[in-house]
Amino acid sequence: MFGSFERAVAGRYLRARKGERFVSVIAIFSLIGIALGVATLIIVMSVMNGFRQDLLSRILGLNGDLGVYGAGGTQITDYDATARAISGIPGVTNAASVYQGEILLTGAHGGATGGVVRGISRTDLEAQTSVSNHMLAGSIDAMAGDNAVIIGSGLAQSLGLTVGSDITFVSPQGNATAIGTIPRIRAYKVVGIFNVGMQEYDSTFVFMPIDAAQTFFDAPGKATQIEVTVKDHDAVGGVNRAIRAALPGKPISVVDWQQSNDSFFAAVTVERNVMFLILTLIIVVAAFNVISSMIMMVKDKTRDIAVLRTLGASRGAIMRIFLMAGASIGVTGTLIGFVLGVVFCANIERIRQALEHITGTTLFDPTVYFLEQLPAVLDWSEVTTVLVMALVLSLLATLYPSWRAARTDPVEALRHE
Incomplete structure (x- = not known):
């Protein structure tokens, strides 16, 4: 040319x-x-x-790609069987049963802040690489029994906590007595500190064994949700439909990350x-x-x-x-x-x-x-x-x-x- x-x-x-x-x-x-x-x-x-x-x-690393909840805000009772059924669906890599609740957190030397407690098994927490691969102190293996918790780095800094420190949970849903409702209060031992790199999560999230969370919130044998992780983040629509098809007749609500974070x-x-x-x-x-x-x-x-x-x-x-x-x-x-x-x-x-x-x-x-x-x-x-x-x-x-x-x-x- x-x-x-x-x-x-x-x-x-x-x-x-x-x-x-x-x-x-x-x-x-x-x-x-x-x-x-x-x-x-x-x-x-x-x-x-x-x-x-x-x-x-980071968001999906803590929350999963999909969340399975009880219909109408109810809690899931047969969560182990439901998690096993979901795990067998093609494309699903993990289904973790979680008990989640909001509480007031206080440190041994004063200070208080709101937080989110997540009861989860140690195996499922290790599968969440956003936490297990970003431990600053302590270890997930130490999260055993009914007295051990893992907290975020922002929360540890705001309350002045380190591994071995005591942290107190105060639940707004207390115990009813003859003199009125008394807030549920209990102290736990910090066995690990993580840093996922998002200030919102590092300053609010606390992990503990699911049975310990059920005991604290007085909800034995119940889970608030099942967090589902899939291979392809963009294929959650198909997995959503597959979960509903695998659990016919169950009163559940399935919400994927695109719906919960669409805005x-x-x-x-x-x-x-x-x-x-x-x-x-x-x-x-x-x-x-x-x-x-x-x-x-x-x-x-x-x-x-x-x-x-x-x-x-x-x-x-x-x-x-x-x-x-x-x-x-x-x-x-x-x-x-x-x-x-x-x-x-x-x-x-x-x-x-x-x-x-x-x-x-x-x-x-x-x-x-x-x-x-x-x-x-x-x-x-x-x-x-x-x-x-x-x-x-x-x-x-x-x-x-x-x-x-x-x-x-x-x-x-x-x-x-």
Whole structure:
């Protein structure tokens, strides 16, 4: 499509000589604009993908992909048989019986905060890698008997607790006596501290054996829910229907993670799409800079175009010369932006730590962003979309100036020379 003559002339026009440096400077700024636009779009989209994936893994790591509850808020009595039936469904990796309740927590040295107690078997808790792989102190093996609990790092910090400390549970659902309702109070021993990386969970969750939780809440032989983990997070709809089919006639309610967190992840998706549209404008602005630089180049090379036409160059050849010159700016800028974006994403956590060290501030507060480190996940299909979009916009930006160059009348251009 492009001959050696056209490539040579286009390359010559991109190299500035004395008196032509202004046009070259504009072309350089156009290249920088495209590179920054592509890099910024890749970085932001990767961070949004990492943010969603990290949140999803942490939320599902503690709550499971689906929750099976008793219909109408009732508790499940035959939870062992129900869990075994669910475990046999294809695609299900684990079904854990849980007794959950909200309580007031107090430390031995004062301080009080609300918390969520989860009674669960030690085997099922070990299967929750978000907890078992993030133990800061103690161990899950020590969660045995009716006096051992594992708490989050935020809760331990707020109440001043360590492994071996006592923590007191106060239940609002107390025991009825002749003088009124007395709150249920009992002290437990902290045998482990975990840190899943989400402040909301680290500062509220407490794990204990399920039979101990049943005893404290006076609910022997009952579970509030069965947490189900599946192989494919996006296939929860089919597993949901399979659970209902496997438990016909049982008064249950099945809620998957998409239903329980739909508003949250919908907000993340909307924010991600809006950021994509906003940052795309950077590339659009850079494309307009390409148009302006090419128009100025055509204006500056009007005499050269006339000479080439008189020497026999066709209009198509002239158009291809300027198409190649403009496309070179777009392609080079896109490639530079791609490299910058990928390198930045690969080292984004180091860059964040360096900026925090230099500025002395916390860029991403975990209490606000739910994250203790900045994730970035490259989606190569999205990266390809960004690159194709940048290349297409750059090419479209060169069409009009190239057409104007091809339409130049050599007689009129040389009339006053």
